Amino acid sequence: MRQQSMFFKARVGEKLADVRLQANLKTARNKFVDGRAKAVSDYNETADFEALRDAGEAIRKRVIENLDTWLELFEQNATARGATVLWAKDGKEICDLVVGIARQHGVTKAIKSKSMLSEEADLNAALTAAGIQPVETDLGEYILQIAGDEPPSHIIAPVMHKNVDEVADLFAKVHDKPRKTDIPQLTREAREVLREHFVSAEMGISGGNFLIAESGSVALVTNEGNGRMVTTLPRVHVVITGIEKIVPTLEDFATLMRLLPRSATGQSISNYVSLLTGNKGAADSDGPERMVFILVDNGRVGLLGTPFQDMLCCIRCGACMNHCPVYQTIGGHAYGWVYPGPMGSILTPLFTGLENALDLPHASTLCGQCGVVCPVKIPLPELLRELREQQTEQGLRPHSERFALKLWGWVATRPTLYALATKIAVRYLNWLAGGRNRIEVLGLAPGWTAGRDFPAPQGRTFKELYAKRKHA
C-alpha cells in the first residue's frame, strides 16, 4: 500500500469535516470501548484480567527474545506435516512468491480472507497485474474491494468508516439488485455473490493470527466463517504472516485467545477459531493439497534489539486505536498507511521510514489509555515519545519548532530572565484579551484558537504576587 502519511494534516482536516464519518466513528467507539469494558468486567468476576495481561506479555516477550529459535522450530514442524515454509524479506518478495505459486498451480482466481501483510505488500494489485483475480471474502474487505480498492481504516474492522446506508448504495450499484438496508439481507447478498468464487477459486490466501511452533499450525480468529472456506476449499492455501506472530505452544495460544477477542471486539471468544496444520492427508475429507507459509520480515527484524522490540509483541487486536481519542476523532485513513492509531503511529515510521511519517508520533495526546488496554502491555506512549526523540536527534523536526522549544528551555533554566519573560507574557495576553475573560485569536498559537478560546490569565504571575505578599 502506498504510504501517504505525509498528508496527515491535510487528511485530518477532511476527516474532521466529514459529518458522516464522525457519526460512524462515534458508533464504533461506543461498540468497541463499551464492549471491551464489559468483557473485562465479566472476566474479572471469576479471574483477573490484569494477571492475564501479564501472562500474555510474558508469552510474547519469551518468543520475541528468541525469535529465530521459535521460527526454526515452527519451520521444522510445519514441514514435517507437509507444508512448505517460504521466507519473504519485503512486500515485493511476498508478491513474487504468491504470483509464482499461483502460476505453478495454474491459478486464475484467488480468494482471500483478511491479511494485513497483503495490504503491506499491495498484493491485490500484483495479482491483478499477473492476470490472477483476487477476491476478498471478509465482508469488510469485500466491501472495500468493490468500492474501488479502498484501503482499510481499521485492522479488524476495515470498513468501520462506512455505515449501512453507504454499503446499501454500493451493493445496489455493484450487484445491480434492489437496494436493501437490512444487515442480514445485505450479508446474504454478499454471500450469494461470494459463493460462486469460493467454489471456483484454485487458491486461498489467508493471514494468520498466530503461528504455533510446537505443532506447525496457523491459527485463524474470525467471525464470519469465510476464513474456513478460503483455507479448505481451494487446492492451494497460502498463509502470509509476519515472523513475529509465532507462539511456542498450544497452551500459550489458549492464553492469548483469552486476551485477543476480549480486547478486540469485547467477545469472550470469536465465532470461529481455526487451527490449520499441513496439507490434506489421506484420511482428511477436505483441505488443500498444498499448504504454503510465507513468513515475512518487511522491517520486523530491524526492530530486534532496539527500543522498539516490544512492538513485535503486538497481536493486532486494535484495542489501542479503539481507545485512542485521536483515532476516535479522525479515523484510520488519515494515518496514511496500513496500520492506524497508536500502534500504527509507531509501526508506520519504523517500517516505512521516520522521515516519511513525521506527524504520526506527534499525533497523540499521550493520554496513556492505549498502554492501559494493550493486552500484551506494550508501552505505547513511551515508544511514541522515543520516536519523537529520534526525530529530534536526526534533525527531522521543523526548525521553527525546535527553535521555540530550545529558546523556551534556555529561558526556563534562567529564573530571573524567566520571571521577566513570564511577567511580559502575562501582560501581553491580558492586553490581547482586552478586558474580556478570553482571547479569541492568539497569533502565537493559531492552532489553539481556531477551534476554541484561550482563557485570559488572571493578570499577574504567581511569583509576582507571592513576592508582594511576603513583603507586605
Place this chain on the structure above:
Amino acid sequence: MRVALFVTCLVDLMRPSVGFATIELLEAAGCTVIVPARQTCCGQPAFNSGERAAAVALAKKTIAEFDHLDDFERFDYVVAPSGSCADQIKNGYLGLFTDDAHWRARAERLAGRVFELTDFLVKVLKLQTVPGEFAGSVTYHDSCTGLRCLGIKEQPRALLGKVTGLSLREMPASEECCGFGGTFSVKHGDISAAIAGKKCVNVQAAGADAVVGGDLGCLINIEGKLRRMGDETTRVLHIAEVLAGKLTETPPKAAG
C-alpha cells in the same frame, strides 16, 4: 511538616489563585509551606516533544532546587497542584538519567517525596475536613497523567465529598482525555479542539454548575472550548480552589 510547593508553570502564568489556594489548604492542615523562589517549569513539554537535552537541563535544575544535598531536611515533601507535573518529577525524571548514576540517585531521592496535591492531602495528611464551601454541583474530570500514572481517582472525589454544600455529579467517560496533550494542543490544534468538544458535551451532560479538575492544562482547554461553544455558565475550577473555598476565577472582569 515542611512542604515545598511546586507551583507549576501554568499556575504561575495563568492562574496564581490555584497556587495560593494550595498554600492555604496545606497551611490549614498544619504544614509549613516553602516556595523555592527559582523554580520555573518541570520540563515536561520538552520531554514530550523529544527535546531530551532541554528536558534534562530543566530536570537537573528542578532537582537541585528541591533536593539540596546539604540541607535536604528542609522539606519533608514536595507538592504540586498538578498530576502531570508531579508525575514528570516523580517518574519522568528517572528515565532521563538512566546513564547518570549521580543524577539518577538524586532523582530517586526526590521522587519518593513528590506528591500531587489531592494524593498528598488524602494519603499523607489524611485530611478529615476542608475549609471550602460550595453551594452547587460539580463534575470531576480525571486528568490523564494523574489518573493513569499516579492513580489519582478516588482522592479528589473523597475530598470534594468533604466540601460543605457540594454535590458531585459524574459525567459520562470522565476518564477520557480532554484533548489537551501539552504541545499537541498547538501542533494538532484541530484534533485537540475536536476532542475537547466531545469532553465538553460530556461535561454538559452531567448538568453540574462547575467542572473541576486537578490539572490546569486540561482546565484551560475545557474552559476555552466551553466558551467557544457558547457555554457561558458552566464554571471551570481547579480542585485546590474548590477545597480552599477560594473561587477566584479566570475572568479578571465580567465577560462582554
